[in-house]
Amino acid sequence: xxxxxxxxxxxxxxxxxxxxxxxxxxxxxxxxxxxxxxxxxxxxxxxxxxxxxxxxxxxxxxxxxxxxxxxxxxxxxxxxxxxxxxxxxxxxxxxxxxxxxxxxxxxxxxxxxxxxxxxxxxxxxxxxxxxxxxxxxxxxxxxxxxxxxxxxxxxxxxxxxxxxxxxxxxxxxxxxxxxxxxxxxxxxxxxxxxxxxxxxxxxxxxxxxxxxxxxxxxxxxxxxxxxxxxxxx
Amino acid sequence: xxxxxxxxxxxxxxxxxxxxxxxxxxxxxxxxxxxxxxxxxxxxxxxxxxxxxxxxxxxxxxxxxxxxxxxxxxxxxxxxxxxxxxxxxxxxxxxxxxxxxxxxxxxxxxxxxxxxxxxxxxxxxxxxxxxxxxxxxxxxxxxxxxxxxxxxxxxxxxxxxxxxxxxxxxxxxxxxxxxxxxxxxxxxxxxxxxxxxxxxxxxxxxxxxxxxxxxxxxxxxxxxxxxxxxxxxxxxxxxxxxxxxxxxxxxxxxxxxxxxxxxxxxxxxxxxxxxxxxxxxxxxxxxxxxxxxxxxxxxxxxxxxxxxxxxxxxxxxxxxxxxxxxxxxxxxxxxxxxxx
Ligand SMILES: Nc1ncnc2c1ncn2[C@@H]1O[C@H](COP(=O)(O)OP(=O)(O)O)[C@@H](O)[C@H]1O
Ligand SMILES: [Mg+2]
Numbered sequence: 001x002x003x004x005x006x007x008x009x010x011x012x013x014x015x016x017x018x019x020x021x022x023x024x025x026x027x028x029x030x031x032x033x034x035x036x037x038x039x040x041x042x043x044x045x046x047x048x049x050x051x052x053x054x055x056x057x058x059x060x061x062x063x064x065x066x067x068x069x070x071x072x073x074x075x076x077x078x079x080x081x082x083x084x085x086x087x088x089x090x091x092x093x094x095x096x097x098x099x100x101x102x103x104x105x106x107x108x109x110x111x112x113x114x115x116x117x118x119x120x121x122x123x124x125x126x127x128x129x130x131x132x133x134x135x136x137x138x139x140x141x142x143x144x145x146x147x148x149x150x151x152x153x154x155x156x157x158x159x160x161x162x163x164x165x166x167x168x169x170x171x172x173x174x175x176x177x178x179x180x181x182x183x184x185x186x187x188x189x190x191x192x193x194x195x196x197x198x199x200x201x202x203x204x205x206x207x208x209x210x211x212x213x214x215x216x217x218x219x220x221x222x223x224x225x226x227x228x229x230x231x232x233x
Numbered sequence: 234x235x236x237x238x239x240x241x242x243x244x245x246x247x248x249x250x251x252x253x254x255x256x257x258x259x260x261x262x263x264x265x266x267x268x269x270x271x272x273x274x275x276x277x278x279x280x281x282x283x284x285x286x287x288x289x290x291x292x293x294x295x296x297x298x299x300x301x302x303x304x305x306x307x308x309x310x311x312x313x314x315x316x317x318x319x320x321x322x323x324x325x326x327x328x329x330x331x332x333x334x335x336x337x338x339x340x341x342x343x344x345x346x347x348x349x350x351x352x353x354x355x356x357x358x359x360x361x362x363x364x365x366x367x368x369x370x371x372x373x374x375x376x377x378x379x380x381x382x383x384x385x386x387x388x389x390x391x392x393x394x395x396x397x398x399x400x401x402x403x404x405x406x407x408x409x410x411x412x413x414x415x416x417x418x419x420x421x422x423x424x425x426x427x428x429x430x431x432x433x434x435x436x437x438x439x440x441x442x443x444x445x446x447x448x449x450x451x452x453x454x455x456x457x458x459x460x461x462x463x464x465x466x467x468x469x470x471x472x473x474x475x476x477x478x479x480x481x482x483x484x485x486x487x488x489x490x491x492x493x494x495x496x497x498x499x500x501x502x503x504x505x506x507x508x509x510x511x512x513x514x515x516x517x518x519x520x521x522x523x524x525x526x527x528x529x530x531x532x533x534x535x536x537x538x539x540x541x542x543x544x545x546x547x548x549x550x551x552x553x554x555x556x557x558x559x560x561x562x563x564x565x566x567x568x569x570x571x572x573x
Pocket of ligand 2: 041042043084158159
């Protein structure tokens with residue numbers, strides 16, 4: 001097991017959003033969490049990465065307990081996170097965005113940079129441009145590339161296809177599959193989750209801050225209730 | 234106001250900051266070579282603007298990273314200037330370091346030593362104030378207005394400290410008077426202003442290199458862009474805050490010392506009086522854009538200096554205020570602010 005989240009509580013100030021969420025991600029797996037808007041999917045990812053401090057429960061990564069650590073310590077252990085929105089540094093160049101991705105390990109960053117440009121060839125010609133000038137799809141690619149700079153073992157993606165044109169969505173999911181094939185485990189949260197579940201090993205349904213269902217991606221896609229409630233029929 | 238808005242409509246909306254600054258500069262040049270505006274005021278306004286700019290750069294950096302208006306910044310300048318005064322008039326003479334009238338300047342070489350020490354001292358003071366006051370408030374999750382009000386308290390307290398040690402009167406660095414340089418077209422430049430200009434250029438270039446070339450500088454810009462993403466990229470944003478305060482404090486100290494040199498006097502209210510010009514420069518340049526703040530400072534310096542051709546010099550801060558209001562009306566994001 002790579003990541004285990006057990007009975008996790010988290011929220012903002014006095015408002016508790018997550019009520020005893022439990023999930024796990026195995027090595028090299030793609031796991032998708034689906035759930036309606038406002039069910040706490042983003043909050044769960046923020047609690048795993050330390051952006052939001054969990055109030056109860058356990059988060060174990062590899063053999064380390066990471067609940068309550070600061071984000072920089074958690075990144076150091078090999079978890080990278082791509083937030084749903086505002087996931088690049090707009091006034092920094094593409095190259096600088098990637099350098100920031102490897103802030104903790106400049107040596108590793110220098111080594112990784114050619115590899116990352118190889119994986120994201122569209123970024124090469126734009127390396128000196130500000131990230132704010134990228135289109136939506138390119139920006140999402142840059143966000144993925146930045147998150148991969150530290151060579152993580154687990155990648156957390158918050159609605160990677162939100163707001164993208166259908167053509168771009170395919171590109172992003174193809175890239176996700178490609179990243180997974182290099183041995184990176186991936187945890188995706190999605191609202192419109194058909195495409196994501198299709199290429200996931202397993203999935204969870206999260207509603208009102210609680211895990212409701214767990215199954216393989218295929219079986220969740222086939223489940224009539226899931227289809228009716230979360231996949232639009 | 235209606236007519237002002239009509240005038241604004243003449244400005245092509247696609248004009249970028251470069252166009253605006255260039256157009257303004259050309260207009261000024263034309264006016265300055267005609268007898269309407271004295272070129273002398275324009276030139277010396279640039280030096281005053283450089284001092285305002287140095288203060289405003291720090292203020293803008295602090296705003297960009299900490300997201301609150303640091304009202305204590307003017308008094309950082311004051312304290313920095315007085316710390317240098319302490320070195321120049323008390324400490325240095327005791328160890329035999331005295332002198333004035335170095336080369337063409339009014340001050341002596343001890344100032345070249347006192348300045349970096351004052352920068353260092355204000356960097357430390359700024360970080361200490363963050364640890365002691367601002368960080369505590371941040372951890373309680375207070376909103377930016379509360380932080381700004383706390384910094385108003387800091388401003389008053391710092392001025393109080395200056396008044397406790399030096400009283401309320403005027404002071405001077407050790408100096409000898411020097412003749413002004415006389416240039417064509419009645420332009421007269423106090424030699425000290427060359428020092429002001431030269432040092433400003435050096436510091437701005439150094440800051441530019443720091444922000445664009447060094448790892449920490451890039452991380453500062455990243456944190457200013459998006460603090461949460463910076464943290465999940467592994468950037469320790471607390472360290473970034475310390476760097477920000479250190480740079481802001483050091484630049485404020487420099488501005489304070491240069492102000493004391495170029496005005497040939499120190500008064501406890503000297504920094505506080507510059508607060509409106511500082512904020513005007515920050516807003517003009519686009520909040521959170523340090524180099525915009527420098528350009529803003531230059532514009533404010535020149536405008537308020539030119540205004541003395543027709544108005545009493547005590548209206549200078551009012552001119553800064555006017556420029557700020559006009560900017561907020563027509564281009565709230567500032568000259569160089571990002572489009573939302
Ligand atoms: N920064 C925040 N402060 C307070 N409440 C928040 C914040 N972010 C999200 N919430 C609330 O937390 C709940 C879950 O939000 P979120 O985790 O973003 O859901 P999802 O990603 O599943 O749409 C929502 O009710 C939302 O209003
Ligand atoms: Mg969300």
